[in-house]
Every structure is written in structure tokens, then in C-alpha cells.
Amino acid sequence: MATTSAGLLPFRRLPDGGVEVLLGHMGGPFWARKDAGSWSLLKGELEPGEEPHAAAVREAAEELGLELPPSSGPDLELGEVRQRAGKVVHAWAREWPEPGPDLSAISSNTVEIEWPPRSGKRLEIPEIDRVAWFAPDDARRVVVSAQAAFVDRLVEALAD
Structure with missing residues (x-):
């Protein structure tokens, strides 16, 4: 069953x-030198x-390691996508008012992985190792391919 x-x-x-x-770059040695498809x-x-919406808000706060701004209205529902490996992702968008988060204060939660694969060695890594703001065209270039649809849906919703 897909997660x-x-x-x-x-x-x-x-x-x-x-x-x-705002996108997060996936943490750990596998993603360390990758850009496209690693955000x-x-x-x-x-x-x-x-x-799902409660999970989205909880996960965003955990991965940033800071409190999210209160929503100025309902978060914008962006629907769902199915990623290549079968995982289904539900998403919402929330406007972050000025001045925005202090990106140097980001402190992601960690996860334990086996590295190198099948080595039996365990390594604790941050779920995301950095975050950055991207214009939509740049976001589509670096984000996991299926998630580019969320960027498109947000841009369309804001244009209406």
C-alpha cells in the first residue's frame, strides 16, 4: 500500500x-550534492x-524547527499528487507575511537512516538540511517532479 x-x-x-x-532541500549524504529533484x-x-491538513501544518513546523505564522484565512488546498514511487502527497499553501522566517534559524527534526545502504551502519540526519525561497519557474526546476503541480496550482489560484 502506498504511503x-x-x-x-x-x-x-x-x-x-x-x-x-519556500522549499526544503532533503537532508543526508544521498542528496548532499544534488539540486534538481532534491527539493x-x-x-x-x-x-x-x-x-491530512493537521499533519501538513505539524510536519512543516517540525521540518523548519520553528512556529508557523498564523493563517490569515483558510490555507489554500492544492489537492494531491502521486509521486513516482507511489507515495500520495496532499498539500496546502499558506502565505507567510513579512518579514518571513529567519532562514538561518531553521533547525529541522532528524531521522535515522542506514548509510551506506545495506551496510548495517546507522546515521542520524536532518530531514531537510536547508530551505530557500524560489520563484515559480525555479521551484519547478528543483522540486521533486510530481510536486511541481502544487506550484502550478498555487500560481493559478493566486491569479484568480
Whole structure:
């Protein structure tokens, strides 16, 4: 059975009318030197019985290691996508008001992995090792391919 994750796509409006989205770069040695396809929404798996939107907000706060801004209205539902490996991801977007998060204060939660694979050695790594703001075109280039749909859906919703 495919796993289900939920995530949040923080965004900010720019003075010129544009928008940027906040993505996290996946942590650990496998992703260390990769750029394209190695960035993601702030997301994670649902706890048993957890409502997807609540999971999205919880996971974003855990991966950033800081409190999210309160929503100025309901978070914007971006639907779901199925990633190549079969994982289903549900997403919402939330506007991050100025001045935005202090990106140097980001402190992701950690996860334990086996590294190198099949070595029996365990390594504790941050789920995300850094975050950055991206214009939509740049976000589509670096984000996990299926998640580019969330960027498109956000841009369409903000244009309406």
C-alpha cells in the first residue's frame, strides 16, 4: 500500500506582484550534492487517524524547527499528487507575511537512516538540511517532479 504524506507550501508575495515559495532541500549524504529533484514541500507521513491538513501544518513546523505564522484565512488546498514511487502527497499553501522566517534559524527534526545502504551502519540526519525561497519557474526546476503541480496550482489560484 502506498504511503500518504501531507505538506505545506509557504509562499510570500513580492512588491512587484510576483510570488515565491519556500522549499526544503532533503537532508543526508544521498542528496548532499544534488539540486534538481532534491527539493520538496515541507511534508511528512500522517500519524494514524490524523487529519491530512493537521499533519501538513505539524510536519512543516517540525521540518523548519520553528512556529508557523498564523493563517490569515483558510490555507489554500492544492489537492494531491502521486509521486513516482507511489507515495500520495496532499498539500496546502499558506502565505507567510513579512518579514518571513529567519532562514538561518531553521533547525529541522532528524531521522535515522542506514548509510551506506545495506551496510548495517546507522546515521542520524536532518530531514531537510536547508530551505530557500524560489520563484515559480525555479521551484519547478528543483522540486521533486510530481510536486511541481502544487506550484502550478498555487500560481493559478493566486491569479484568480
